[in-house]
Amino acid sequence: MKILIIKKILGAIFVVIILSILCFLLIHMLPGDPASMIAGTNATPEMVEAIRVRMGLHLPLHEQYLNWAKGILTGDWGKSLIDNREILPQILERLPRTLLLTISATIISLCISIPLSVTAASKHNSYTDLTITSAAIVLLSVPEFWFGMLLLILFAVELKVLPAGGFTAPSVDFWMFLKRMILPVMTTSICLAPGSLRLIRSSMLDVLGEDYIMLARVKGNPSFRVNYIHALRNSLIPVSTSISMTIASLMAGAIIIEKVFQYPGMGFLMFNAIEHRNYPMIQGTLLMFSLIIVVVNFFTDFIYLLIDPRIRLN
Numbered sequence: 001m002k003i004l005i006i007k008k009i010l011g012a013i014f015v016v017i018i019l020s021i022l023c024f025l026l027i028h029m030l031p032g033d034p035a036s037m038i039a040g041t042n043a044t045p046e047m048v049e050a051i052r053v054r055m056g057l058h059l060p061l062h063e064q065y066l067n068w069a070k071g072i073l074t075g076d077w078g079k080s081l082i083d084n085r086e087i088l089p090q091i092l093e094r095l096p097r098t099l100l101l102t103i104s105a106t107i108i109s110l111c112i113s114i115p116l117s118v119t120a121a122s123k124h125n126s127y128t129d130l131t132i133t134s135a136a137i138v139l140l141s142v143p144e145f146w147f148g149m150l151l152l153i154l155f156a157v158e159l160k161v162l163p164a165g166g167f168t169a170p171s172v173d174f175w176m177f178l179k180r181m182i183l184p185v186m187t188t189s190i191c192l193a194p195g196s197l198r199l200i201r202s203s204m205l206d207v208l209g210e211d212y213i214m215l216a217r218v219k220g221n222p223s224f225r226v227n228y229i230h231a232l233r234n235s236l237i238p239v240s241t242s243i244s245m246t247i248a249s250l251m252a253g254a255i256i257i258e259k260v261f262q263y264p265g266m267g268f269l270m271f272n273a274i275e276h277r278n279y280p281m282i283q284g285t286l287l288m289f290s291l292i293i294v295v296v297n298f299f300t301d302f303i304y305l306l307i308d309p310r311i312r313l314n
Contacts, residue, residue, distance in 0.1 A: 078280040098265035105188035113197035121204035136194035165262035203235035
C-alpha cells in the first residue's frame with residue numbers, strides 16, 4: 001500500500017510539472033505582447049523593450065519558465081496587467097466561491113440522478129425508462145449557457161422571484177446569499193445530472209443481472225432494499241472513477257456559468273482575463289484549475305481503493 005501511495009504521489013507531481021509546462025507554453029503562443037500592452041499605444045520601442053527586460057521576457061523561453069516555476073513554488077504568481085495586483089491572492093479569494101458552486105452542484109445532481117437512474121434501470125425498457133433516458137439525452141444536448149439564460153429570463157426577468165446574478169457573502173446577508181446561489185447551482189446541477197444518470201443506469205443494468213442480486217430477490221428482500229442496498233452500492237464503483245472527469249467538466253463549465261450569472265468565482269476571473277488579454281492572470285487561473293483536477297483525481301484513486309475490495313486484494 002505504501003508503494004502504491006508513493007507511486008501515486010510521484011505520478012501526480014509529474015502530471016503537475018507537465019501541466020505547468022503546457023500552461024506556460026499555451027500563454028506564450030497567444031498573439032500579443034504583454035510589454036506592449038503595459039506600455040500603451042504611445043510608447044516608444046525603447047520603452048517597450050525596457051518593460052520586456054523588467055518582466056524577464058527578453059530571456060530564453062526555458063529560463064522564463066524556470067523563473068515562473070520558481071515564483072509559483074514561492075507564492076509569487078506574478079501581477080495582473082490590469083490593476084497591478086498580486087495574482088495569487090485574487091485567485092485564493094475567488095477559489096472558495098467556485099468550489100462552493102461546484103460541490104453544491106455535484107451533490108444536488110447526484111440527488112437527482114441516483115433515484116432516477118435506479119428507477120430507470122429497475123424498469124428497463126418500460127415507458128418510465130424511455131421517458132427518463134430521453135429527457136437525459138435532451139438535457140445533454142442543451143448548452144449550459146443557453147439553459148442558464150433561459151432560467152435567468154424566467155426567474156429573474158419574467159417572474160422576478162430571484163436576483164439576476166452576483167454574489168453576497170453569507171456573513172453579510174444569508175438569505176440573499178441563498179437566493180443568489182439558486183440559479184447558478186440549479187443550472188450547473190441540472191446540466192450535470194444527465195451524464196451521471198446515464199452512467200449509473202448503465203452500471204445498474206449490469207449489476208442487476210448478477211447472481212447475488214437474484215439471490216437477494218429469492219430471499220424475499222423488498223425491491224427497494226435490493227435496488228438501493230445491494231445493486232446501487234456496487235454500481236457506484238465504476239461511477240467513482242468518473243469523478244475527476246466530472247470535476248474537469250464542471251471547472252470548464254464554471255467559466256461560462258459564472259460569466260452568465262456574474263458570479264465572482266475563478267471562472268469569472270479567468271473569463272475577464274481572457275477578455276482583456278491579461279496573460280499572467282490567465283496563466284495563474286489555468287494552472288489553479290489544473291491543480292484542482294490533479295488533486296481530485298489523486299483522491300479519487302484512493303476512494304476507488306476504499307469502495308472496491310478487489311483492487312486492494314490485487
